[in-house]
Amino acid sequence: MTAVPAFRDLSPRLRAHARAWLPVAVVVLLAGAFGVGSDAFFTLRNATAIAAQASTLLIACLGATFVIVMGSIDLSIGATVLLTGAVSVLALNAFGLGVGAVAVGLGLGAALGLVNGLVFAFGRIPSFVVTLGTMSVFSGVALRLLDGRAVSYRSPAFEALAIGQWIPRLPNIALIALALWAAFVVVANHTRFGRIVFAIGAGEDVARIAGLPVRRYKVYAFVVSGALAGVAGALAAARLGAAGPTLGGDLLLNSLGAIVIGGTSLSGGVGGVHRTLLGVLIIAILDDGLNLLGTDPYTQLVVKGIVIILAVLAGRGEAVETPK
Amino acid sequence: MSGLERLTGGRPDEAARPAPAIEFRSVSHRYGRIPVLADVAFAVAAGSVAGLIGENGAGKTTLFNILSGLAPLQSGALRLRGAAFAPRSYREAVEAGVSRVFQEQALIPALPVYENLLIGQEHRFERAGFRNRRAMIARAEAIAHEAEIDVDVRRPAGDYPFSVRQALEIARACLAPSLVLGIENPIVLLDEPTSALSVDEEAAFFRLLGRLKGRATLVFVSHRLNEVLKIADRVHVLKDGRLTASRRAGEVDESELHRLMVGRERGVAYYRQRTRVGADGAPVLAVRKVSRAGAFREVSFSVGAGEIVGVGGLLRSGKSRLGRAVAGVEAIDGGAVEIAGAARRSAVAYVPSERTREGVIGAFDIARNIGLGNAGRLTGRLGFWRARRETALAEEAIRTLDIRASGPAQRVATLSGGNQQKVVIARWAVRKPRLLVVDNPTRGVDAGARAEIYAILRRLTDQGAGVLMISDDLPELIGLSDRVLVMREGRLVAERAAPVERKPQEEDLVALMIGLPAADAPHREPRLQPAEGMAP
CATH class of the missing domain: 3.40.50.300 (P-loop containing nucleotide triphosphate hydrolases)
Known part of the structure; x- marks a missing residue:
């Protein structure tokens, strides 16, 4: 905050508002900059591309946001997407499940999340360590199943679920992502699950002493995180037409980046699922715009890393806002 | 005050x-x-x-x-x-x-005694980046010798029992300044140095102080x-x-x-005590021989409906952890806690002493803080949260407990300590508990809010609840309680009726807490050896 002295002089209320609107301003700013830099940016086609790219990330981030709101972290999301994507494609090819392959992803993802949650909550190991370990396990298993190669599928129904357009110009995967987002905003703000997860993040000891089943809800949060990563994995494979070793590879950085940029604090209790949409948009626009400008992928990594750090710097200090 | x-x-x-x-x-x-x-x-x-x-x-x-x-x-x-x-x-x-011997031991068990004795002064024994071990050992031996402590300074500190390590720490504080730093007449602050020592260790401690007297200026705190x-x-x-x-x-x-x-x-009226004591009510809590390793042992008592039972004792007498165990926040190793006619969690309220760490979530508003303890009744169909009902509960609490706030949406962090405490009490009061366990309910609360909290507790007992109050505040313990229990070193050592007309004397209770051979102490328990590293 010392960097912007004027900001400090604002009243706390104004400051909280400024912080809440910061991601929106960044979206507008980035879009403006890329629009000036590239004629291809403000085209319907590009908008469709951004939507499709952002969808996998958004779905995977929805569940992970609960884990972070709870004051924990899930590093295994990328690996979960890889493993669930691989297994749903293999199951599709073996049993001809069609659209049902998404259910395979969902179920397997939930099971993987359950493993994370049980080890974390009952083994009393920091979530960082648990999910660092399972990240390695899940991706190792997936790469063995795929034998290091991309496995494609043939199922028009499954493909249509991702890249079809029930609403013109809006890929179905984006539609599904937005619907899930809306549903989980409600879950976060208006259900017992959301309430308790926020309470654990804001004051775990208080929640426990108030008699809330803290451990059980820690497990639930990881199950939700895994299940949504599973859906993201299956749909990502559907969109790409195959499950390959690189599936979900950029998700570790992108998911944590999107959640944090959106304004959810890594220390827990502050932020929310509704804000993650903005974080995802910023990451997706950044990726897309830098591509259009012809920036090489290595430089893109540098830029993205810096943006994430700046976002956390801007958002630190007192609580951004209490959840509504 | x-x-x-x-x-x-x-x-x-x-x-x-x-x-x-x-x-x-x-x-x-x-x-x-x-x-x-x-x-x-x-x-x-x-x-x-x-x-x-x-x-x-x-x-x-x-x-x-x-x-x-x-x-x-x-x-x-x-x-x-x-x-x-x-x-x-x-x-x-x-x-x-000026050096200090803390209540918790500060020696590092894995390091040899000589490094512990010279900790922070290693650079005085270094030349060209190399440490002169022999000189360090010689200096450390001089310290141990001077204090007449029989140790091999090359062995790890953890090899020696608690009392020896404490003696080393005191010797370090008293002698290292003069033998290492060349400071004449150092000042040593000792914070309850004997609280964790047995009788013979205590005698050794006093002999040590006798030898060191005159070598340093000593200031020490003791109960x-x-x-x-x-x-x-x-x-x-x-x-x-x-x-x-x-x-x-x-x-x-x-x-x-x-x-x-x-x-x-302080007058009786201050505590709003009724002249007729409600101790004749049927018991709402029966505690039978509960134990918890390192905290308390074989404690039995009961609390009647409409009764306030106070528990007093020194800082580590086990009274706070007994309260947590009764409330079900901490597990017990043996014995039984029975609440009349209800499952424990729903019928027992617990107001912790650490308000900001365990009582309220400052970033949440009043409604959410009250909702935390009432998740059961605020969960509707399909797991939806009944936010409107939560707000109504908060409004009711603000009114009945007279919480000074703009409304249910005010953030708890912006309330005064007393009003925060009322929020914690409100969380439980709205569900009419049979038993309230309160730990230092007025700590950090100003005088006005203090009286209001006493009134709230009295009102709850009038409605038939029992209150178990752990308190370090003697006037409060005596004034508010209908009956006072005294704990010392993990044991329940005394019980005193405290009706309005016949309040126990503060001096008597302190004597019981400290374990003085006061005339009216009914029985002295054998000293309990506290486990090392006992939680504060």
Whole structure:
């Protein structure tokens, strides 16, 4: 905050508002900059591309946001997407499940999340360590199943679920992502699950002493995180037409980046699922715009890393806002 | 707080002599809005032993913190050997020759004794980046020899029992400044040095102090008044942050020290106690021989409907952890806790002493904080949260408990301590508990809100609830309780009826807590050896 002295002089209320609107301003700013830099940016086609790219990330981030709101972290999301994507494609090819392959992803993802949650909550190991370990396990298993190669599928129904357009110009995967987002905003703000997860993040000891089943809800949060990563994995494979070793590879950085940029604090209790949409948009626009400008992928990594750090710097200090 | 008067002017009467080792001149200190020291003034002569006594929260530790650089000097003046002194860090204090032996042991078990004795001074034994081990060992042996402690300084500190390690720590504090730093007449602060020692270890401790007397100026805090009188030259008494007396040890006896420490007046009306005690109600809580390793042993008692039972004891007597166990927040190793006619969690309310860490979530509004304890009744169909009902509960609580707030949406962090505490009580009060366990319900609460909290507790008992109140505040313990239990070293050692017309004396309760052979103590329990590393 010392960097912007004027900001400090604002009243706390104004400051909280400024912080809440910061991601929106960044979206507008980035879009403006890329629009000036590239004629291809403000085209319907590009908008469709951004939507499709952002969808996998958004779905995977929805569940992970609960884990972070709870004051924990899930590093295994990328690996979960890889493993669930691989297994749903293999199951599709073996049993001809069609659209049902998404259910395979969902179920397997939930099971993987359950493993994370049980080890974390009952083994009393920091979530960082648990999910660092399972990240390695899940991706190792997936790469063995795929034998290091991309496995494609043939199922028009499954493909249509991702890249079809029930609403013109809006890929179905984006539609599904937005619907899930809306549903989980409600879950976060208006259900017992959301309430308790926020309470654990804001004051775990208080929640426990108030008699809330803290451990059980820690497990639930990881199950939700895994299940949504599973859906993201299956749909990502559907969109790409195959499950390959690189599936979900950029998700570790992108998911944590999107959640944090959106304004959810890594220390827990502050932020929310509704804000993650903005974080995802910023990451997706950044990726897309830098591509259009012809920036090489290595430089893109540098830029993205810096943006994430700046976002956390801007958002630190007192609580951004209490959840509504 | 209470309208008490200072018994002495506090002007050090030794000011005429050569500069005292330490001199406090009208030192005041506050944490936020809460005053902890008010106008404290006294001096400690060089080479003497000063005893510092007072109840929990009287300000002893704060005084030590100021002297050792852990708390800033907010107002007043502090002089060390005649010169102004205001250390900004512990290191600065140590370099000026002020060191401290903490309640928790500070030796590192895995390091050899000699490294422990010279910790922080290693650079004095280095040449060209290499450490001269032999010189370090020789110096450490000199310290151990001087203090007559029989140890092999090359062995890890963890190899020696607790009492030896403590002796080493005291020897380090007293002798390292002169033998290593070349500081004449160091000052050593001892914070309850004997609280974890057995009887024979205690005797060894006093022999050690006898040998070190004259080598250093010692200031020590203790709850054991007889021990203070035995080794101190002068005794300074703190009460509610004020110095109530500075006496030569030969001029006072234990009972006078008691009176100086605790004596104060506060009427029955203040606690809104009814003249007819509700102790005749059927028991709502029955505790049978509950134990918890390292905390309390075989404790049995009961609480009746409409009754307030107070539990008193020293800082580590096990009373707080007993409260947690009764409330189901902490597990028990043996015994049984029975609540009349209901499942434990839903019928027992728990108001913790650490309000900001365990009581409320400051970032949440009042409604959410109250909702935390009522998740069952606020969960609707399909797991949806009944936010409107939560707000209604909060509005009702704000009205009935008179919480000073703009409304249910006000953030709890912006409320005063007393109103925050009312929010914690409200969380439970809205579901009509059978039993309330409250731990220091008025700690850090101003006088007005304090009376209101007493009224709230009284009202809950009028409605038939039982209250188990753990308290470090003696007037509160005696005034509010219908019955007082005293714990010492993990045991329940006494029970006193406390009806309006026949309140127990503060002095008697303190004697029971400390374990003095007071005339009215019915039975003395054998001393319990506290486990090492017992949780505070």
